[in-house]
Amino acid sequence: MLDLELSTSFLFCILSLLFLFIINFSKSIFTTFFPSTSTSSKISSKIPRSYPLIGSFLAFYSNRQRVIQWTSDAVTSTPTSTFVLNRPLGRCQVITANPSNVQHILKTHFHIYQKGIIIRTHVSDLLGDDVDGENWKFQRQVASREFNTKSLRKFVETIVDTKLSDRLIPILSSAAANKTVLDLQDILQRFAFDNICKIAFGHDPAYLLPSLLQEKFAVAFNNANK
Structure with a gap:
Protein backbone atom coordinates (compact mmCIF):
# COMPACT_ATOMS: atom_id res chain seq x y z
CA MET A 1 0.00 0.00 0.00
CA LEU A 2 2.82 2.35 0.90
CA ASP A 3 4.60 1.58 -2.36
CA LEU A 4 1.41 2.39 -4.26
CA GLU A 5 1.06 5.74 -2.48
CA LEU A 6 4.67 6.63 -3.21
CA SER A 7 4.30 5.65 -6.85
CA THR A 8 1.15 7.76 -7.16
CA SER A 9 2.81 10.78 -5.58
CA PHE A 10 5.83 10.40 -7.85
CA LEU A 11 3.56 10.14 -10.89
CA PHE A 12 1.69 13.32 -9.96
CA CYS A 13 5.01 15.10 -9.46
CA ILE A 14 6.25 14.07 -12.89
CA LEU A 15 2.94 15.04 -14.52
CA SER A 16 3.03 18.46 -12.85
CA LEU A 17 6.56 19.12 -14.09
CA LEU A 18 5.64 17.90 -17.55
CA PHE A 19 2.61 20.19 -17.57
CA LEU A 20 4.74 23.21 -16.61
CA PHE A 21 7.26 22.32 -19.29
CA ILE A 22 4.53 22.09 -21.95
CA ILE A 23 3.10 25.46 -20.89
CA ASN A 24 6.48 27.17 -21.10
CA PHE A 25 7.33 25.47 -24.39
CA SER A 26 3.97 26.51 -25.86
CA LYS A 27 4.58 30.11 -24.81
CA SER A 28 7.96 30.11 -26.48
CA ILE A 29 6.48 28.70 -29.71
CA PHE A 30 3.72 31.30 -29.59
CA THR A 31 6.12 34.20 -29.15
CA THR A 32 8.29 32.86 -31.95
CA PHE A 33 5.46 32.90 -34.50
CA PHE A 34 3.62 35.92 -33.05
CA PRO A 35 6.33 38.26 -31.78
CA SER A 36 5.33 41.41 -29.93
CA THR A 37 6.60 44.80 -31.03
CA SER A 38 6.57 46.38 -27.57
CA THR A 39 9.78 47.63 -25.99
CA SER A 40 9.54 45.25 -23.05
CA SER A 41 9.30 42.22 -25.32
CA LYS A 42 12.34 43.39 -27.28
CA ILE A 43 14.30 43.62 -24.04
CA SER A 44 13.12 40.25 -22.75
CA SER A 45 13.94 38.60 -26.10
CA LYS A 46 17.64 38.89 -25.26
CA ILE A 47 17.16 37.32 -21.83
CA PRO A 48 17.59 33.53 -22.21
CA ARG A 49 14.35 31.59 -21.83
CA SER A 50 14.06 29.25 -18.91
CA TYR A 51 12.24 25.91 -18.75
CA PRO A 52 11.47 23.56 -15.87
CA LEU A 53 14.31 21.22 -14.91
CA ILE A 54 16.70 22.30 -17.69
CA GLY A 55 16.61 26.06 -17.02
CA SER A 56 18.27 28.06 -19.81
CA PHE A 57 20.42 25.16 -20.97
CA LEU A 58 19.14 25.34 -24.58
CA ALA A 59 20.11 29.02 -24.92
CA PHE A 60 23.44 28.41 -23.21
CA TYR A 61 24.27 25.45 -25.45
CA SER A 62 23.41 27.32 -28.64
CA ASN A 63 25.72 30.19 -27.55
CA ARG A 64 28.49 28.07 -26.01
CA GLN A 65 31.05 29.41 -28.51
CA ARG A 66 30.26 33.07 -27.62
CA VAL A 67 29.32 32.97 -23.94
CA ILE A 68 30.86 36.34 -23.05
CA GLN A 69 29.19 38.20 -25.92
CA TRP A 70 25.89 36.40 -25.27
CA THR A 71 25.76 37.30 -21.58
CA SER A 72 26.95 40.85 -22.34
CA ASP A 73 24.10 41.36 -24.81
CA ALA A 74 21.61 40.02 -22.27
CA VAL A 75 22.83 42.07 -19.32
CA THR A 76 23.02 45.35 -21.26
CA SER A 77 19.46 44.91 -22.57
CA THR A 78 17.94 45.14 -19.07
CA PRO A 79 17.10 48.45 -17.32
CA THR A 80 19.02 47.36 -14.20
CA SER A 81 21.98 45.80 -16.08
CA THR A 82 21.26 42.61 -14.14
CA PHE A 83 19.51 39.32 -14.88
CA VAL A 84 19.21 35.83 -13.43
CA LEU A 85 20.50 32.92 -15.52
CA ASN A 86 18.62 29.79 -14.55
CA ARG A 87 20.75 26.66 -14.60
CA PRO A 88 19.58 23.03 -14.78
CA LEU A 89 18.00 21.42 -11.70
CA GLY A 90 17.03 24.67 -10.04
CA ARG A 91 20.46 26.31 -9.79
CA CYS A 92 20.70 29.97 -10.73
CA GLN A 93 23.39 32.55 -11.39
CA VAL A 94 23.05 36.33 -11.08
CA ILE A 95 24.88 38.25 -13.80
CA THR A 96 25.28 42.01 -13.34
CA ALA A 97 27.05 44.96 -14.93
CA ASN A 98 25.58 47.44 -12.46
CA PRO A 99 28.35 49.24 -10.52
CA SER A 100 26.18 49.62 -7.40
CA ASN A 101 25.53 45.87 -7.35
CA VAL A 102 29.23 45.13 -7.74
CA GLN A 103 30.05 47.49 -4.86
CA HIS A 104 27.32 45.87 -2.74
CA ILE A 105 28.73 42.38 -3.32
CA LEU A 106 32.48 43.05 -3.27
CA LYS A 107 32.70 45.86 -0.71
CA THR A 108 29.83 47.07 1.46
CA HIS A 109 28.21 43.65 2.06
CA PHE A 110 31.12 41.38 1.17
CA HIS A 111 30.74 39.36 4.39
CA ILE A 112 27.38 37.88 3.35
CA TYR A 113 28.52 36.68 -0.07
CA GLN A 114 30.54 33.56 0.67
CA LYS A 115 32.23 31.79 -2.22
CA GLY A 116 30.92 28.35 -1.29
CA ILE A 117 32.46 24.91 -1.26
CA ILE A 118 32.67 24.52 -5.06
CA ILE A 119 34.82 27.60 -5.66
CA ARG A 120 36.88 27.05 -2.50
CA THR A 121 37.70 23.53 -3.68
CA HIS A 122 38.77 24.70 -7.12
CA VAL A 123 41.00 27.57 -5.99
CA SER A 124 42.49 26.03 -2.85
CA ASP A 125 45.43 24.49 -4.74
CA LEU A 126 46.42 27.93 -6.03
CA LEU A 127 45.41 30.24 -3.18
CA GLY A 128 45.34 27.91 -0.16
CA ASP A 129 42.51 27.43 2.29
CA ASP A 130 42.06 31.09 3.30
CA VAL A 131 40.04 32.10 0.25
CA ASP A 132 36.77 32.97 1.97
CA GLY A 133 35.28 34.69 4.98
CA GLU A 134 37.22 36.77 7.51
CA ASN A 135 40.65 35.38 6.55
CA TRP A 136 40.15 36.39 2.93
CA LYS A 137 38.87 39.83 3.98
CA PHE A 138 41.91 40.34 6.21
CA GLN A 139 44.31 39.42 3.38
CA ARG A 140 42.54 41.79 0.99
CA GLN A 141 42.80 44.63 3.50
CA VAL A 142 46.51 44.00 4.06
CA ALA A 143 47.16 43.83 0.31
CA SER A 144 45.16 46.99 -0.39
CA ARG A 145 47.25 48.97 2.10
CA GLU A 146 50.47 47.68 0.56
CA PHE A 147 49.39 48.61 -2.95
CA ASN A 148 48.52 52.13 -1.84
Whole structure:
Protein backbone atom coordinates (compact mmCIF):
# COMPACT_ATOMS: atom_id res chain seq x y z
CA MET A 1 0.00 0.00 0.00
CA LEU A 2 2.82 2.35 0.90
CA ASP A 3 4.60 1.58 -2.36
CA LEU A 4 1.41 2.39 -4.26
CA GLU A 5 1.06 5.74 -2.48
CA LEU A 6 4.67 6.63 -3.21
CA SER A 7 4.30 5.65 -6.85
CA THR A 8 1.15 7.76 -7.16
CA SER A 9 2.81 10.78 -5.58
CA PHE A 10 5.83 10.40 -7.85
CA LEU A 11 3.56 10.14 -10.89
CA PHE A 12 1.69 13.32 -9.96
CA CYS A 13 5.01 15.10 -9.46
CA ILE A 14 6.25 14.07 -12.89
CA LEU A 15 2.94 15.04 -14.52
CA SER A 16 3.03 18.46 -12.85
CA LEU A 17 6.56 19.12 -14.09
CA LEU A 18 5.64 17.90 -17.55
CA PHE A 19 2.61 20.19 -17.57
CA LEU A 20 4.74 23.21 -16.61
CA PHE A 21 7.26 22.32 -19.29
CA ILE A 22 4.53 22.09 -21.95
CA ILE A 23 3.10 25.46 -20.89
CA ASN A 24 6.48 27.17 -21.10
CA PHE A 25 7.33 25.47 -24.39
CA SER A 26 3.97 26.51 -25.86
CA LYS A 27 4.58 30.11 -24.81
CA SER A 28 7.96 30.11 -26.48
CA ILE A 29 6.48 28.70 -29.71
CA PHE A 30 3.72 31.30 -29.59
CA THR A 31 6.12 34.20 -29.15
CA THR A 32 8.29 32.86 -31.95
CA PHE A 33 5.46 32.90 -34.50
CA PHE A 34 3.62 35.92 -33.05
CA PRO A 35 6.33 38.26 -31.78
CA SER A 36 5.33 41.41 -29.93
CA THR A 37 6.60 44.80 -31.03
CA SER A 38 6.57 46.38 -27.57
CA THR A 39 9.78 47.63 -25.99
CA SER A 40 9.54 45.25 -23.05
CA SER A 41 9.30 42.22 -25.32
CA LYS A 42 12.34 43.39 -27.28
CA ILE A 43 14.30 43.62 -24.04
CA SER A 44 13.12 40.25 -22.75
CA SER A 45 13.94 38.60 -26.10
CA LYS A 46 17.64 38.89 -25.26
CA ILE A 47 17.16 37.32 -21.83
CA PRO A 48 17.59 33.53 -22.21
CA ARG A 49 14.35 31.59 -21.83
CA SER A 50 14.06 29.25 -18.91
CA TYR A 51 12.24 25.91 -18.75
CA PRO A 52 11.47 23.56 -15.87
CA LEU A 53 14.31 21.22 -14.91
CA ILE A 54 16.70 22.30 -17.69
CA GLY A 55 16.61 26.06 -17.02
CA SER A 56 18.27 28.06 -19.81
CA PHE A 57 20.42 25.16 -20.97
CA LEU A 58 19.14 25.34 -24.58
CA ALA A 59 20.11 29.02 -24.92
CA PHE A 60 23.44 28.41 -23.21
CA TYR A 61 24.27 25.45 -25.45
CA SER A 62 23.41 27.32 -28.64
CA ASN A 63 25.72 30.19 -27.55
CA ARG A 64 28.49 28.07 -26.01
CA GLN A 65 31.05 29.41 -28.51
CA ARG A 66 30.26 33.07 -27.62
CA VAL A 67 29.32 32.97 -23.94
CA ILE A 68 30.86 36.34 -23.05
CA GLN A 69 29.19 38.20 -25.92
CA TRP A 70 25.89 36.40 -25.27
CA THR A 71 25.76 37.30 -21.58
CA SER A 72 26.95 40.85 -22.34
CA ASP A 73 24.10 41.36 -24.81
CA ALA A 74 21.61 40.02 -22.27
CA VAL A 75 22.83 42.07 -19.32
CA THR A 76 23.02 45.35 -21.26
CA SER A 77 19.46 44.91 -22.57
CA THR A 78 17.94 45.14 -19.07
CA PRO A 79 17.10 48.45 -17.32
CA THR A 80 19.02 47.36 -14.20
CA SER A 81 21.98 45.80 -16.08
CA THR A 82 21.26 42.61 -14.14
CA PHE A 83 19.51 39.32 -14.88
CA VAL A 84 19.21 35.83 -13.43
CA LEU A 85 20.50 32.92 -15.52
CA ASN A 86 18.62 29.79 -14.55
CA ARG A 87 20.75 26.66 -14.60
CA PRO A 88 19.58 23.03 -14.78
CA LEU A 89 18.00 21.42 -11.70
CA GLY A 90 17.03 24.67 -10.04
CA ARG A 91 20.46 26.31 -9.79
CA CYS A 92 20.70 29.97 -10.73
CA GLN A 93 23.39 32.55 -11.39
CA VAL A 94 23.05 36.33 -11.08
CA ILE A 95 24.88 38.25 -13.80
CA THR A 96 25.28 42.01 -13.34
CA ALA A 97 27.05 44.96 -14.93
CA ASN A 98 25.58 47.44 -12.46
CA PRO A 99 28.35 49.24 -10.52
CA SER A 100 26.18 49.62 -7.40
CA ASN A 101 25.53 45.87 -7.35
CA VAL A 102 29.23 45.13 -7.74
CA GLN A 103 30.05 47.49 -4.86
CA HIS A 104 27.32 45.87 -2.74
CA ILE A 105 28.73 42.38 -3.32
CA LEU A 106 32.48 43.05 -3.27
CA LYS A 107 32.70 45.86 -0.71
CA THR A 108 29.83 47.07 1.46
CA HIS A 109 28.21 43.65 2.06
CA PHE A 110 31.12 41.38 1.17
CA HIS A 111 30.74 39.36 4.39
CA ILE A 112 27.38 37.88 3.35
CA TYR A 113 28.52 36.68 -0.07
CA GLN A 114 30.54 33.56 0.67
CA LYS A 115 32.23 31.79 -2.22
CA GLY A 116 30.92 28.35 -1.29
CA ILE A 117 32.46 24.91 -1.26
CA ILE A 118 32.67 24.52 -5.06
CA ILE A 119 34.82 27.60 -5.66
CA ARG A 120 36.88 27.05 -2.50
CA THR A 121 37.70 23.53 -3.68
CA HIS A 122 38.77 24.70 -7.12
CA VAL A 123 41.00 27.57 -5.99
CA SER A 124 42.49 26.03 -2.85
CA ASP A 125 45.43 24.49 -4.74
CA LEU A 126 46.42 27.93 -6.03
CA LEU A 127 45.41 30.24 -3.18
CA GLY A 128 45.34 27.91 -0.16
CA ASP A 129 42.51 27.43 2.29
CA ASP A 130 42.06 31.09 3.30
CA VAL A 131 40.04 32.10 0.25
CA ASP A 132 36.77 32.97 1.97
CA GLY A 133 35.28 34.69 4.98
CA GLU A 134 37.22 36.77 7.51
CA ASN A 135 40.65 35.38 6.55
CA TRP A 136 40.15 36.39 2.93
CA LYS A 137 38.87 39.83 3.98
CA PHE A 138 41.91 40.34 6.21
CA GLN A 139 44.31 39.42 3.38
CA ARG A 140 42.54 41.79 0.99
CA GLN A 141 42.80 44.63 3.50
CA VAL A 142 46.51 44.00 4.06
CA ALA A 143 47.16 43.83 0.31
CA SER A 144 45.16 46.99 -0.39
CA ARG A 145 47.25 48.97 2.10
CA GLU A 146 50.47 47.68 0.56
CA PHE A 147 49.39 48.61 -2.95
CA ASN A 148 48.52 52.13 -1.84
CA THR A 149 52.05 52.96 -0.69
CA LYS A 150 54.08 55.32 -2.85
CA SER A 151 57.17 53.13 -2.62
CA LEU A 152 55.38 50.11 -4.10
CA ARG A 153 53.89 52.16 -6.89
CA LYS A 154 57.31 53.51 -7.74
CA PHE A 155 58.69 49.98 -7.59
CA VAL A 156 56.00 48.76 -10.00
CA GLU A 157 56.65 51.64 -12.40
CA THR A 158 60.37 50.88 -12.42
CA ILE A 159 59.87 47.16 -13.09
CA VAL A 160 57.29 47.66 -15.82
CA ASP A 161 59.43 50.31 -17.51
CA THR A 162 62.45 47.98 -17.42
CA LYS A 163 60.52 45.07 -18.90
CA LEU A 164 59.15 47.36 -21.61
CA SER A 165 62.48 48.79 -22.70
CA ASP A 166 64.63 45.66 -22.25
CA ARG A 167 62.27 42.93 -23.49
CA LEU A 168 58.91 43.84 -25.00
CA ILE A 169 59.96 46.67 -27.32
CA PRO A 170 63.07 44.85 -28.67
CA ILE A 171 61.01 41.75 -29.48
CA LEU A 172 58.34 43.81 -31.27
CA SER A 173 60.99 45.84 -33.11
CA SER A 174 62.79 42.68 -34.22
CA ALA A 175 59.57 41.12 -35.44
CA ALA A 176 58.71 44.26 -37.41
CA ALA A 177 62.17 44.44 -38.97
CA ASN A 178 62.20 40.76 -39.94
CA LYS A 179 58.47 40.68 -40.83
CA THR A 180 57.96 37.88 -38.32
CA VAL A 181 54.45 36.90 -37.23
CA LEU A 182 53.99 36.98 -33.45
CA ASP A 183 51.23 35.61 -31.24
CA LEU A 184 50.47 38.90 -29.51
CA GLN A 185 48.38 37.24 -26.81
CA ASP A 186 51.28 34.98 -25.90
CA ILE A 187 53.74 37.91 -25.93
CA LEU A 188 51.59 40.07 -23.64
CA GLN A 189 50.94 37.11 -21.35
CA ARG A 190 54.70 36.56 -20.98
CA PHE A 191 55.20 40.28 -20.37
CA ALA A 192 52.53 40.31 -17.65
CA PHE A 193 53.88 37.11 -16.06
CA ASP A 194 57.43 38.50 -15.77
CA ASN A 195 56.10 41.68 -14.17
CA ILE A 196 53.83 39.86 -11.70
CA CYS A 197 56.56 37.47 -10.56
CA LYS A 198 59.08 40.26 -10.09
CA ILE A 199 56.63 42.48 -8.19
CA ALA A 200 55.02 39.79 -6.05
CA PHE A 201 57.89 37.36 -5.44
CA GLY A 202 61.04 39.33 -6.25
CA HIS A 203 61.93 36.70 -8.88
CA ASP A 204 62.42 37.26 -12.59
CA PRO A 205 61.40 34.09 -14.50
CA ALA A 206 62.62 35.62 -17.80
CA TYR A 207 59.56 34.26 -19.60
CA LEU A 208 59.64 37.04 -22.21
CA LEU A 209 62.84 36.38 -24.12
CA PRO A 210 63.46 36.28 -27.88
CA SER A 211 63.63 32.47 -27.71
CA LEU A 212 60.05 32.37 -26.27
CA LEU A 213 60.79 29.14 -24.42
CA GLN A 214 58.21 27.53 -22.16
CA GLU A 215 58.76 28.04 -18.44
CA LYS A 216 57.50 25.30 -16.10
CA PHE A 217 56.15 27.65 -13.48
CA ALA A 218 54.36 29.76 -16.09
CA VAL A 219 52.73 26.66 -17.61
CA ALA A 220 51.67 25.45 -14.15
CA PHE A 221 50.25 28.89 -13.31
CA ASN A 222 48.23 28.96 -16.55
CA ASN A 223 46.89 25.48 -15.88
CA ALA A 224 45.86 26.56 -12.38
CA ASN A 225 44.05 29.58 -13.76
CA LYS A 226 42.18 27.45 -16.27
